[in-house]
Amino acid sequence: MTELESPTWLTAQEQTFWRAYLRGSRLLENELNSALDGFGVQLTEYELISMLSEAPGGRLRMSLLADAIVQSRSRVTHTAARLEARGWVRRESCLEDKRGVELVLTESGRQAIEDMAWAHVKSVRDALVDALTPEEFAALGHAMEKVREHLHPGHQEPASAQQADCDADGDRAVPDCAS
Amino acid sequence: MTELESPTWLTAQEQTFWRAYLRGSRLLENELNSALDGFGVQLTEYELISMLSEAPGGRLRMSLLADAIVQSRSRVTHTAARLEARGWVRRESCLEDKRGVELVLTESGRQAIEDMAWAHVKSVRDALVDALTPEEFAALGHAMEKVREHLHPGHQEPASAQQADCDADGDRAVPDCAS
DNA sequence: AGCCCCTAGTTGAATTGTAAACCATCGATG
DNA sequence: CATCGATGGTTTACAATTCAACTAGGGGCT
Numbered sequence: 001m002t003e004l005e006s007p008t009w010l011t012a013q014e015q016t017f018w019r020a021y022l023r024g025s026r027l028l029e030n031e032l033n034s035a036l037d038g039f040g041v042q043l044t045e046y047e048l049i050s051m052l053s054e055a056p057g058g059r060l061r062m063s064l065l066a067d068a069i070v071q072s073r074s075r076v077t078h079t080a081a082r083l084e085a086r087g088w089v090r091r092e093s094c095l096e097d098k099r100g101v102e103l104v105l106t107e108s109g110r111q112a113i114e115d116m117a118w119a120h121v122k123s124v125r126d127a128l129v130d131a132l133t134p135e136e137f138a139a140l141g142h143a144m145e146k147v148r149e150h151l152h153p154g155h156q157e158p159a160s161a162q163q164a165d166c167d168a169d170g171d172r173a174v175p176d177c178a179s
Numbered sequence: 180m181t182e183l184e185s186p187t188w189l190t191a192q193e194q195t196f197w198r199a200y201l202r203g204s205r206l207l208e209n210e211l212n213s214a215l216d217g218f219g220v221q222l223t224e225y226e227l228i229s230m231l232s233e234a235p236g237g238r239l240r241m242s243l244l245a246d247a248i249v250q251s252r253s254r255v256t257h258t259a260a261r262l263e264a265r266g267w268v269r270r271e272s273c274l275e276d277k278r279g280v281e282l283v284l285t286e287s288g289r290q291a292i293e294d295m296a297w298a299h300v301k302s303v304r305d306a307l308v309d310a311l312t313p314e315e316f317a318a319l320g321h322a323m324e325k326v327r328e329h330l331h332p333g334h335q336e337p338a339s340a341q342q343a344d345c346d347a348d349g350d351r352a353v354p355d356c357a358s
Numbered sequence: 359a360g361c362c363c364c365t366a367g368t369t370g371a372a373t374t375g376t377a378a379a380c381c382a383t384c385g386a387t388g
Numbered sequence: 389c390a391t392c393g394a395t396g397g398t399t400t401a402c403a404a405t406t407c408a409a410c411t412a413g414g415g416g417c418t
Contacts, residue, residue, distance in 0.1 A: 042404085044404090071405095072405085072406075072407095074405080074406070074407080075404085075405065075406080078404075078405075079404090079405095082403095082404090097413080097414075098412080098413055098414085099411095099412060099413045099414070100413090
């Protein structure tokens, strides 16, 4: 440690926690990805489709989407292109703002996510939720919510169908965890 | 929700927690990465060097390293090649096992990490540790430790210099959180 | 209108990551 | 000691991601 010592170093304990988080989160991500790879999709793609499936009309502006799933606009453009090639999603230009583009979930996209959701949710349960006691999981959730708010104050899920009319069915959002 | 209902779906509450984790962890990763990008390094590269810096003699077998930082062997090979090109690391073939390769931190690599550590630790503190109460952070750490153990039972940090002789200095491990 | 700067989104090249095939060695076993 | 499956690591080809332009439309101001 020499004289580099400074109040900013982590204590041994903090370090242990931090590493647990770092490694654990990687393992978790791997796990969730492999649950999806039978479908030829990655978690990040799943997240995108899933957000779309929850939005009213299954449509969302590119930038809202990017924001919601914490990906760069560029990345969303590329990802959307891939999904479009599979016919799961369609681009529509935005009436109110001619710069804008809306991404729309196609019927076959909706079908696809309904097929995948099962496996995805199971992996989230198996790898995370059921590995913890409800209290532990809640604590994890709260802590991460705080981190999220800290790093991106006021970050909201885009107004979603899940609010009131989730059970009214109209737009079938993939209800679960989706992403 | 229709009839897809099944015991495996997440409850609304679970879903909220899960999303907080998912988005929060992405924001966090972005944050930590941007703290490093003045040095032209990514978090994953930092993790590698940091593990090395803690290992006795600053050397570690490729596969141990890969395991420790939860990256594929292939990825570690590539990353190591990049770091080698910068002169931070050197490959040495292993005496006891002729298939093996040890990665050794060079003096300039050690210098580099000492330079970066400060900024890195600060980002971990600012973005995560200090954003939570000690209790919240501990709870997060415990939960993630459990997840890690669940997904990779018996996973250990490679026997590291940090054990007893950390303060003895001999090998200067970057003490902090490193990664 | 004309100007300016900001936001939305795309593009394409350069980096980085993944997956599968591959070579060499290990080490148990017959 | 020859064989054979498993392990350690690299390579190659390809897929995904980033990064820095770039196009185009908003929208305030004069």
